[in-house]
Amino acid sequence: MTNKAIEITDLAKVYTNGRGISDLNLVVDQGDIFGFLGPNGAGKTTAMKMMTGLMKPDRGDVKIFGASITEDYVNAMKHVGCIIETAESYPYLTANENLKLFARYYPGVDQRRIDECLQITGMLKYKNEKSKKFSLGMKQRLGVAAAILSKPKLLILDEPLNGLDVEGMLDMRKMIKRLAEEGTTFFISSHLIHDVELTCTRIGVVYGGKLVNVEYTRNILTNYSSLENYFVSEVDRNGRV
Numbered sequence: 001m002t003n004k005a006i007e008i009t010d011l012a013k014v015y016t017n018g019r020g021i022s023d024l025n026l027v028v029d030q031g032d033i034f035g036f037l038g039p040n041g042a043g044k045t046t047a048m049k050m051m052t053g054l055m056k057p058d059r060g061d062v063k064i065f066g067a068s069i070t071e072d073y074v075n076a077m078k079h080v081g082c083i084i085e086t087a088e089s090y091p092y093l094t095a096n097e098n099l100k101l102f103a104r105y106y107p108g109v110d111q112r113r114i115d116e117c118l119q120i121t122g123m124l125k126y127k128n129e130k131s132k133k134f135s136l137g138m139k140q141r142l143g144v145a146a147a148i149l150s151k152p153k154l155l156i157l158d159e160p161l162n163g164l165d166v167e168g169m170l171d172m173r174k175m176i177k178r179l180a181e182e183g184t185t186f187f188i189s190s191h192l193i194h195d196v197e198l199t200c201t202r203i204g205v206v207y208g209g210k211l212v213n214v215e216y217t218r219n220i221l222t223n224y225s226s227l228e229n230y231f232v233s234e235v236d237r238n239g240r241v
């Protein structure tokens with residue numbers, strides 16, 4: 001049994017305008033809360049779309065718990081929950097009805113598990129409200145509730161803290177840490193340096209379509225005192241775009 005949750009090899013996707021992401025090599029271990037940190041346009045979403053099979057790579061491959069996303073998609077995605085770009089829900093359905101709809105994909109998920117996910121994400125009190133009335137933060141939480149229904153071993157979340165207020169961010173961070181303690185591995189993209197520093201155990205800096213470095217948060221804080229210092233140093237070392 002591999003302890004690698006994600007293994008990315010020579011992954012590349014370059015759009016016709018020359019932008020995208022190239023030469024991505026990365027291993028995320030089980031138990032990591034991995035932060036994929038980079039500014040707008042760095043290539044994070046492009047990489048995550050390929051990692052979850054939403055976009056075909058020009059070359060390279062991604063293995064999730066040992067199964068190739070390009071050759072064995074069903075097995076690769078079997079233990080993955082993800083939110084890429086925005087957490088979508090049906091606006092005229094309640095939180096509970098939305099989750100019941102998702103639950104149809106998973107034979108083992110019953111009303112008890114739905115209630116549990118609503119409780120974990122702080123959405124139980126809004127269970128019977130329609131999602132069209134939800135704030136962005138509530139929609140994000142409902143998205144996470146849907147993503148964790150099947151108890152996935154790996155959660156891939158694209159900018160989960162985007163648009164959240166301070167309280168929403170604190171709640172989301174608490175939830176991520178709680179799930180990580182229970183054994184979930186995370187791959188989280190963000191451009192919010194401070195938040196990645198507080199949330200993630202290991203960080204990859206992506207800049208101008210390339211992964212410039214990967215390091216444990218504790219080492220970064222020991223050697224650079226803040227993630228911001230490390231980020232600036234890595235970007236300078238690799239040449240600003």
Ligand SMILES: Nc1ncnc2c1ncn2[C@@H]1O[C@H](COP(=O)(O)OP(=O)(O)OP(=O)(O)O)[C@@H](O)[C@H]1O
Pocket residue numbers: 015016017019020021038039040041042043044045046047191
């Ligand atoms: N469909 C597309 N066609 C052409 N260029 C694209 C396309 N999608 C993204 N790009 C470009 O590729 C680069 C990487 O985009 P991507 O969305 O992966 O970045 P990102 O790091 O997720 O940014 P953000 O934080 O703003 O979401 C950007 O320069 C973007 O303009």
